[in-house]
Amino acid sequence: MNFDPRFSGRKFASVGTRPIRPDGVDKVTGRARYGADFNMAGQLVGRVLRSPHAHAKIRKIDISKAEKLAGVKAVITAKDLPDLTDGDAAMYDILDNCMARTKALYDGHAVAAVAAIDARTARQALKLIEVDYEILPHVTDVDEAMQHHAPLINDTIFTEGLEEKPVKPSNVTKRSQFGHGDVHQGFGHADFIVERSFKTEQTHQGYIEPHACVASVSSDGTADLWVCTQGHFVYRQHCAQLLGMEASKLRVTSSEIGGGFGGKTHVWAEPVALALSRKAGRPVKLVMTRDEVFRASGPTSATSIDVKIGARKDGTITAAEATLRYSAGPYAGSWAEIGAMTAFACYKLDNVKTVGYEVLVNRPKTAAYRAPSAPMAAFAVESAVDELAKELGMDPVDFRIKNAAQEGTRSSYGPVYGPIGIGPTLEAVKNHPHMKAPLKKNQGRGMACGFWFNFGGQTCTDLNIGMDGSVSLAVGTVDVGGSRASLSLVAAEELGIAYEHVKAIVADTSSLGYNDMTDGSRGTFSSSMATISAARNAIRILRERAAQMWDISVDDVVWEQGHAVAKGEKHGNLGRLSLKEIAAESGKTGGPIAGHSELVADGAGVSFATHICDIEVDPETGSTRVIRYTVVQDAGKAVHPTYVEGQYQGGAAQGIGWALNEEYIYGKDGRLQNAGFLDYRIPVCSDLPMIDTQILEIPNPNHPYGVRGVGETSIVPPLAAIANAVSNAAGVRMTHIPMSPPRILAAIEAERGG
Amino acid sequence: MAGIAVSTTINGDTIEYLCQPDETLLDVLRDRLGLTGAKEGCGTGDCGACSIILDNRLVCSCLVLGAEAEGRRIETVEGMAHGDQLHTLQQKFLEHAALQCGICTPGFLIAAKDLLAKNPDPTEEEIRFGLAGNLCRCTGYDKIVRAVQDAAIVMKGA
Numbered sequence: 001m002n003f004d005p006r007f008s009g010r011k012f013a014s015v016g017t018r019p020i021r022p023d024g025v026d027k028v029t030g031r032a033r034y035g036a037d038f039n040m041a042g043q044l045v046g047r048v049l050r051s052p053h054a055h056a057k058i059r060k061i062d063i064s065k066a067e068k069l070a071g072v073k074a075v076i077t078a079k080d081l082p083d084l085t086d087g088d089a090a091m092y093d094i095l096d097n098c099m100a101r102t103k104a105l106y107d108g109h110a111v112a113a114v115a116a117i118d119a120r121t122a123r124q125a126l127k128l129i130e131v132d133y134e135i136l137p138h139v140t141d142v143d144e145a146m147q148h149h150a151p152l153i154n155d156t157i158f159t160e161g162l163e164e165k166p167v168k169p170s171n172v173t174k175r176s177q178f179g180h181g182d183v184h185q186g187f188g189h190a191d192f193i194v195e196r197s198f199k200t201e202q203t204h205q206g207y208i209e210p211h212a213c214v215a216s217v218s219s220d221g222t223a224d225l226w227v228c229t230q231g232h233f234v235y236r237q238h239c240a241q242l243l244g245m246e247a248s249k250l251r252v253t254s255s256e257i258g259g260g261f262g263g264k265t266h267v268w269a270e271p272v273a274l275a276l277s278r279k280a281g282r283p284v285k286l287v288m289t290r291d292e293v294f295r296a297s298g299p300t301s302a303t304s305i306d307v308k309i310g311a312r313k314d315g316t317i318t319a320a321e322a323t324l325r326y327s328a329g330p331y332a333g334s335w336a337e338i339g340a341m342t343a344f345a346c347y348k349l350d351n352v353k354t355v356g357y358e359v360l361v362n363r364p365k366t367a368a369y370r371a372p373s374a375p376m377a378a379f380a381v382e383s384a385v386d387e388l389a390k391e392l393g394m395d396p397v398d399f400r401i402k403n404a405a406q407e408g409t410r411s412s413y414g415p416v417y418g419p420i421g422i423g424p425t426l427e428a429v430k431n432h433p434h435m436k437a438p439l440k441k442n443q444g445r446g447m448a449c450g451f452w453f454n455f456g457g458q459t460c461t462d463l464n465i466g467m468d469g470s471v472s473l474a475v476g477t478v479d480v481g482g483s484r485a486s487l488s489l490v491a492a493e494e495l496g497i498a499y500e501h502v503k504a505i506v507a508d509t510s511s512l513g514y515n516d517m518t519d520g521s522r523g524t525f526s527s528s529m530a531t532i533s534a535a536r537n538a539i540r541i542l543r544e545r546a547a548q549m550w551d552i553s554v555d556d557v558v559w560e561q562g563h564a565v566a567k568g569e570k571h572g573n574l575g576r577l578s579l580k581e582i583a584a585e586s587g588k589t590g591g592p593i594a595g596h597s598e599l600v601a602d603g604a605g606v607s608f609a610t611h612i613c614d615i616e617v618d619p620e621t622g623s624t625r626v627i628r629y630t631v632v633q634d635a636g637k638a639v640h641p642t643y644v645e646g647q648y649q650g651g652a653a654q655g656i657g658w659a660l661n662e663e664y665i666y667g668k669d670g671r672l673q674n675a676g677f678l679d680y681r682i683p684v685c686s687d688l689p690m691i692d693t694q695i696l697e698i699p700n701p702n703h704p705y706g707v708r709g710v711g712e713t714s715i716v717p718p719l720a721a722i723a724n725a726v727s728n729a730a731g732v733r734m735t736h737i738p739m740s741p742p743r744i745l746a747a748i749e750a751e752r753g754g
Numbered sequence: 755m756a757g758i759a760v761s762t763t764i765n766g767d768t769i770e771y772l773c774q775p776d777e778t779l780l781d782v783l784r785d786r787l788g789l790t791g792a793k794e795g796c797g798t799g800d801c802g803a804c805s806i807i808l809d810n811r812l813v814c815s816c817l818v819l820g821a822e823a824e825g826r827r828i829e830t831v832e833g834m835a836h837g838d839q840l841h842t843l844q845q846k847f848l849e850h851a852a853l854q855c856g857i858c859t860p861g862f863l864i865a866a867k868d869l870l871a872k873n874p875d876p877t878e879e880e881i882r883f884g885l886a887g888n889l890c891r892c893t894g895y896d897k898i899v900r901a902v903q904d905a906a907i908v909m910k911g912a
């Protein structure tokens with residue numbers, strides 16, 4: 001659907017207002033039902049046994065003692081799941097991650113599961129399962145895993161994307177390259193070149209709600225699954241495919257979701273819960289502990305990145321190059337590829353080259369985390385850009401403005417940009433009072449830019465008009481942060497009725513056509529497009545009904561502000577019919593009135609943000625404090641501005657945690673040492689200042705209102721913005737994230753010593 | 755294993771239940787009494803999602819045993835509203851959009867209620883430290899702090 005220029009100057013009635021969300025009261029009264037808040041009659045408790053080893057062959061699993069324990073109703077291992085060894089490799093990997101078939105590939109990898117009458121019995125049963133492991137050498141570090149002598153994680157993986165097909169298997173699953181021009185020549189024209197290597201540690205999405213589901217498989221092969229997920233249609237597809245069921249027989253209902261950030265786009269325990277239920281013949285509830293969430297779900301990639309950027313004295317970048325190594329856990333993904341695509345996306349470059357290597361390690365399978373792969377690449381690139389500006393003696397904002405991509409720029413990853421927001425966010429930052437505020441001793445200011453693609457995808461929406469004129473909107477994109485409010489606003493806008501008369505719900509997989517997940521910042525973008533289209537279909541019917549009521553031609557009826565209006569001289573005395581009046585007569589004019597929409601929401605406009613932050617560093621301890629933080633981001637059109645601000649603030653806060661604190665710490669034994677919120681410390685209220693936001697609106701030409709996704713981009717700039725601020729405060733370039741006190745102190749001391 | 759009989763007061767009502775000696779109060783509330791407003795984010799006292807008020811003290815119900823509730827007074831999020839009249843904090847959380855996913859919200863509401871009961875006129879810093887035991891991964895806390903500030907003003911005036 002194209003941007004409708006009529007809307008650019010249009011005064012919206014509903015869109016852009018800030019009403020209370022429709023699911024709000026249930027959420028402040030404790031009534032909203034999340035993954036673990038649902039129960040079924042006769043339900044059993046499921047629990048999963050996990051490998052304590054980073055890498056081990058599973059010789060034998062003896063479940064006989066566990067099965068004999070009173071109260072145990074089912075015990076399963078990979079043997080109880082379909083063997084997909086010769087089937088689809090991607091599906092094999094998903095199932096193998098849910099339950100290890102031949103080898104445990106990371107500390108926390110599931111190897112068996114039980115269903116019992118209560119939690120205590122289930123826990124006891126796990127202790128009775130005997131697993132005979134043959135411990136294998138492991139590797140958890142991304143750089144070490146690339147070495148020739150590194151333990152091999154999967155001997156069927158041969159690096160893809162090399163000129164010659166390799167003869168030996170490798171932990172490197174894929175080499176991906178992007179760019180254009182000739183970087184060698186470009187560096188030849190540079191007066192200044194900055195070259196640096198960076199590292200980022202693995203972090204977890206850290207949603208507060210652990211994964212939870214209730215599965216119920218009946219003996220006739222039909223099944224229900226209640227689950228917290230970002231995509232119940234995808235979960236249905238995957239679970240059905242993995243377990244050899246017909247998708248239509250599996251009804252998946254998405255619960256309220258207590259945070260996902262990408263981590264709830266992958267199935268983990270759901271196929272296991274279904275398999276347990278099938279075997280036990282009873283519903284099974286499976287809820288992960290926090291320890292399991294850290295050890296077996298999420299996290300993002302750890303990375304190691306080299307960047308080289310050259311510029312002329314006048315500040316024009318002549319060439320930019322990066323090599324990016326991303327850990328993937330034990331299964332192939334496309335994490336390095338995405339990093340290599342996003343790295344230089346903010347800039348207009350004649351000569352650019354990025355090469356990504358995706359690397360297998362003995363850590364949990366890498367999962368999407370808000371603009372997955374982009375923050376690390378941005379950290380490396382934006383740190384180098386800052387350093388280069390300094391060498392050139394240029395203001396870092398001016399340097400970026402001079403090189404910023406524009407409409408018509410060929411992006412570093414290929415496509416040519418339409419209207420984009422990188423320039424405007426930089427100009428807004430340049431003029432922001434934050435940039436001029438004085439700094440105190442030991443404080444430093446940093447800024448950085450970020451890019452994210454955004455995604456559209458398959459979307460299906462139903463809009464039903466009740467006989468009282470109220471509207472039920474059923475969408476298939478899970479509401480992760482207020483999208484039911486924004487979609488109700490959109491329906492109200494199109495129909496010309498009040499927001500209060502629209503009630504949006506997330507429908508289950510049997511009530512609506514297929515929807516992709518809520519990922520790629522697509523929730524409001526794609527479902528608003530489908531809602532607009534469904535509303536317009538409903539309006540067509542409303543006009544027909546009004547025409548019938550008036551006994552005139554439908555061509556003479558237009559829809560204006562919630563009313564059918566008869567046009568033309570001859571109908572001068574017909575007046576107007578409200579949506580409510582037409583709906584009241586619907587029983588007599590042809591039955592229920594509804595609008596449906598099925599579409600692929602193409603054209604999710606790319607998104608840019610620029611962040612500013614002030615950090616204070618204690619040079620004696622290396623500890624840091626965020627003093628002030630500002631987010632400037634293009635939203636295309638902010639449908640519900642308060643929730644847009646919320647996305648900006650939330651992404652920034654996650655980025656602050658990533659930059660300063662959060663990291664997976666592995667011991668020499670390959671075991672995760674900080675699988676809990678005490679030792680994996682996410683920012684708390686007293687760690688942060690208010691987070692200022694500025695919403696820019698550069699309409700997306702592919703959406704009727706100009707909407708762009710807003711959920712993810714806000715996590716892209718913080719790592720770099722904070723690193724630049726800390727570097728400025730401490731007087732030494734920080735190259736390793738998180739910048740925990742010991743790392744900062746070591747950098748300061750090295751600088752002093754050197 | 756024999757259950758322990760417990761008689762306690764929850765949101766003003768006398769409630770009796772049987773629980774196991776190793777069962778947490780959070781499990782009792784959620785699994786035995788159907789009060790699923792308190793959430794389990796960690797089970798180790800680190801996230802505050804399970805916050806309740808026990809005899810005027812803010813506690814993590816995942817760190818209290820069900821058996822310990824004998825003869826005590828428990829307040830949970832389910833008891834905050836009076837009939838269909840939301841508590842000021844609940845109303846302000848809605849108005850400020852202080853929740854995105856909302857899983858942390860019951861814990862924050864209870865913690866904020868406890869905070870304002872003890873300090874009706876807190877500074878921003880006092881709010882931030884007062885709520886530092888509750889994790890929110892979605893909001894960056896900005897709107898939560900503003901909602902509590904706004905509620906404090908309204909509640910003082912009331």
Ligand code: FES
Pocket residue numbers: 793794795796797798799800801802803804805814815816817
């Ligand atoms: S569940 Fe009690 S503090 Fe996290």
Ligand code: FES
Pocket residue numbers: 208258259852853854855856857858859889890891892893
């Ligand atoms: S709103 Fe999601 S954790 Fe706070």
